[in-house]
Amino acid sequence: MEKTIQTTTELNNGVEIPYLGLGTWQARGSTCKEVVAFALTHGYSMIDTAQAYGNESRIGQGWKASGRKREDIFLTTKIRNSNQGYQSSQRSFQQSLENLQTDYVDLLLIHWPDIGDFDRTIETWQAMIEMQNEGLCRSIGLSNFTIPLIERLLEYAKVVPVVNQVEFHTFLYQKELLEFCREKDVQIEAYSPIARARYLENDTLQKITKKYDKTAAQIMLAWCVNHNIVVIPKSVHEGRIQENANIFFDLDDEDMRALDQLGPQRRLVTSLDQPPSW
DSSP: OOOOTTOEEEOTTSOEEESBOEEOTTOOHHHHHHHHHHHHTTTOOEEEOOGGGTOHHHHHHHHHHHTOOGGGOEEEEEEOGGGOSHHHHHHHHHHHHHHHTSSOBSEEEESSOOSSOHHHHHHHHHHHHHHHHTTSBSOEEEESOOHHHHHHHHTTOSSOOSEEEEEOBTTBOOHHHHHHHHHTTOEEEEESTTGGGSSTTOHHHHHHHHHHTOOHHHHHHHHHHHTTOEEOOBOSOHHHHHHTTOOOOOOOHHHHHHHHTOOSOOOOOOOTTSOTTO
């Protein structure tokens, strides 16, 4: 089936998630509100934020300003590490709902695994299961989890995560993680899917852009979608937000193989909380 900006994929709990969303990391103030409203009135249906981004209130203002019905929008937020733990995650999420001006989110994620105290992460997951049962979040998942950490969580989890949101792009093709998550029926969602625009002049990438008459960013996003990966490119520029939506076209097998092998692998996102195996 040919994908469009309206195309969704079904998560392991039956909830439908769009293949394309707007990332909002570093979006601030009235600009954040405006770009959220712009995206939602120009084909987008999914907005991704996080407690740690400090912009949930602006996201709430933005989706309200769009005039879209809440049930037609897919909202994601994430529990920040300082709010992990059974009770603290629940308290902080209530504030997130208030900031977002909604009674529920469509997807709630653990932003980073707590490497130093993984029991807190287990407690957070248990709290998220309860919040999902209460209807406060339709789906729950993970972000920045490696294979060993997912396996560790699954030793305790009664609910399998629906998503693992990770850095994923043509210069960080995490094939082993992708295959593992597919085996577990966990959807990979790619942040920084155009590698923060650092490698757009790559020769192989540029050659492929000419073949399809697309930009390098569009080729990188299309590569993800051709791998059935959900993407959340971030931008505060209206032109680029529209450009990033024009990615629903097929790359042929030869070009997919070439993009799979761009290498060397380049990880751009670092954190004090990152797993040591990275």
